[in-house]
Amino acid sequence: MTRPTPPPAPGGGVGRSRLRSLPSLLGVVPFGAYVVIFLIIPTLVVAIGAFTANPEDGGGVTLANIKALGERQVLDAFVFSISLSAASALMGAILGALLAYAVATAKPNGMLRRVVTSACAVLAQFGGVTLAFAFLATIGLTGFITLYLQNHFDVNIFSGGVWLFELPGLTLVYTYFQIPLMVIVFLPALDGIRPQWREAAESLGGSTWQYWRLVGGPLLAPAFLGSTLLLFANAFSAYATAAALVSQGSPIVPLQIRNALTSEVLLGQQNVGKALALGMVVVVAIVMWLYALLQRRTSRWLG
Amino acid sequence: MNAARRRKLALFRWIVVVVLGLFFLLPLYAMLEFTTRAANGRTAQTWKTLADWRQIQENYPDLSTGIVYSLEQAALTAVLMLILLVPTMVWVRLRLPWLRRPMEFLCLLPLTIPAIVLVVGLAPVYAWVTYLVNGSSIWLTFAYVILVLPFAYRALDAGLSAIDVKTLSEAARSLGAGWGTVLWRVVLPNIRSAVLSSAFLSVALVLGEFTIASLLSRENLQVAINLLGKSDTQISVAVSLVALVLAFVLLFALSFVGGRRRSSKEAS
Numbered sequence: 001m002t003r004p005t006p007p008p009a010p011g012g013g014v015g016r017s018r019l020r021s022l023p024s025l026l027g028v029v030p031f032g033a034y035v036v037i038f039l040i041i042p043t044l045v046v047a048i049g050a051f052t053a054n055p056e057d058g059g060g061v062t063l064a065n066i067k068a069l070g071e072r073q074v075l076d077a078f079v080f081s082i083s084l085s086a087a088s089a090l091m092g093a094i095l096g097a098l099l100a101y102a103v104a105t106a107k108p109n110g111m112l113r114r115v116v117t118s119a120c121a122v123l124a125q126f127g128g129v130t131l132a133f134a135f136l137a138t139i140g141l142t143g144f145i146t147l148y149l150q151n152h153f154d155v156n157i158f159s160g161g162v163w164l165f166e167l168p169g170l171t172l173v174y175t176y177f178q179i180p181l182m183v184i185v186f187l188p189a190l191d192g193i194r195p196q197w198r199e200a201a202e203s204l205g206g207s208t209w210q211y212w213r214l215v216g217g218p219l220l221a222p223a224f225l226g227s228t229l230l231l232f233a234n235a236f237s238a239y240a241t242a243a244a245l246v247s248q249g250s251p252i253v254p255l256q257i258r259n260a261l262t263s264e265v266l267l268g269q270q271n272v273g274k275a276l277a278l279g280m281v282v283v284v285a286i287v288m289w290l291y292a293l294l295q296r297r298t299s300r301w302l303g
Numbered sequence: 304m305n306a307a308r309r310r311k312l313a314l315f316r317w318i319v320v321v322v323l324g325l326f327f328l329l330p331l332y333a334m335l336e337f338t339t340r341a342a343n344g345r346t347a348q349t350w351k352t353l354a355d356w357r358q359i360q361e362n363y364p365d366l367s368t369g370i371v372y373s374l375e376q377a378a379l380t381a382v383l384m385l386i387l388l389v390p391t392m393v394w395v396r397l398r399l400p401w402l403r404r405p406m407e408f409l410c411l412l413p414l415t416i417p418a419i420v421l422v423v424g425l426a427p428v429y430a431w432v433t434y435l436v437n438g439s440s441i442w443l444t445f446a447y448v449i450l451v452l453p454f455a456y457r458a459l460d461a462g463l464s465a466i467d468v469k470t471l472s473e474a475a476r477s478l479g480a481g482w483g484t485v486l487w488r489v490v491l492p493n494i495r496s497a498v499l500s501s502a503f504l505s506v507a508l509v510l511g512e513f514t515i516a517s518l519l520s521r522e523n524l525q526v527a528i529n530l531l532g533k534s535d536t537q538i539s540v541a542v543s544l545v546a547l548v549l550a551f552v553l554l555f556a557l558s559f560v561g562g563r564r565r566s567s568k569e570a571s
Binding site for chain 1: 308312315316319320323326327329330331332333334336337387388390391394395398399402406409412413414415416417418419420421422423424425426427428445446448449452504507508511512513514517518525528529532536539540543544546547550551554555557558559
């Protein structure tokens, strides 16, 4: 206890000291129970299931599910997921940082900032099915841009194959929700930059380039890296967009999990699905741990 | 800042906003264009259908149930989240300060566990929910509260940090107020905008949720849109667009609520 014991108040002294111990904990029981049922237990189900043999095989502890992660198809999915997440995180981070800088230097309560930040809040959350449809309507086989280019310039953007459902296409679609997320998470860091630092650099004769290389850049680097990591985790976890866009094959890990969950062909694959899920948690947890490290560094300077 | 640099900055700002604005608006425009396509020329038929709720109910029963479920889930998620989080967070601040760190960790944990992973573990839990209550899609709310936990926690924590909960509640208690009164009439009015923003964020997130509903074979707006995308694409694209614009209007309105609080704090 950090608080010193208060002098016994007339009438209520005995009740207070008793209240502080066990009964106080009762106040967090509803929340605790809820989190245990709907968060902790599901997590444990995944973690334990990953190491349990399927009921058809009699259950028991096994490493077979984890070994299944080493299969060609699964490894390919992890590699594809990671490259998709990395590519879209990089694109999103760079473009998002530019947009965030444009917003940060605009009027604090102006229209631009309001529109951009609320649009970003929506677009970052609202990916999913909507986004898949939006891109089908834009650059799908009968999409607006596809048809326009075909009719007016006689250009077929899919002459080299339907890349919309491959790495370049998915990266483009993912970038659409990565940029807004970058704006949301990077804007506070930019707001933490004080104009006085710039003035100080200028009064010492520094150029714009020198300011960014020696002051602004190093200050923002941890925040930028951290935000990029968050974007990576975001893309890695995304399921809905790809599920609505890709109907055949399962190039990314979340779609493989769907396969393992619903598969009729490969009976007894449920616990392989849990191993896949555990694999995802491990990747995301590492990324988020690095994010937390960088975040702590950032907050030291840019509160 | 000198004039030349300010001009350069304004130019940079315009270029970035226009280029990225185009990138973001083009797909939305394409959706609008797509919904007005007809065999020859343009038609507003899709939008007329969409404006007529009875026609939707008749022709697209999945969609209408999906919309109703999503709205119910959104409202229920926001309420349940507030009931669960606000009293607990206030209580922890007042009585169990050592629990703040663990609680924050728990609330931010869902960020590390992708929704698709949560589905895998939730399946047996929902088997019990179905057994104990029923299999209605409305109970997806339980999982959605977990999904919104990180965002809601951050918003509420910021709101609670801006006021002195301890002094306020001790003052109210010394005047004879019970815990309910403290929470309802002292703390809540003081964190109104934080409550609003956490509720709106929950609504936006639930309206866009697809993963859990789809994999647990329940109904909501996004599941219905996805299903409809296979048969009547125009309607499903139109509904997507409306949902998107609706969420934007909601959060844009919110930006004014948040702004007022900030300026009043600066004034004081």
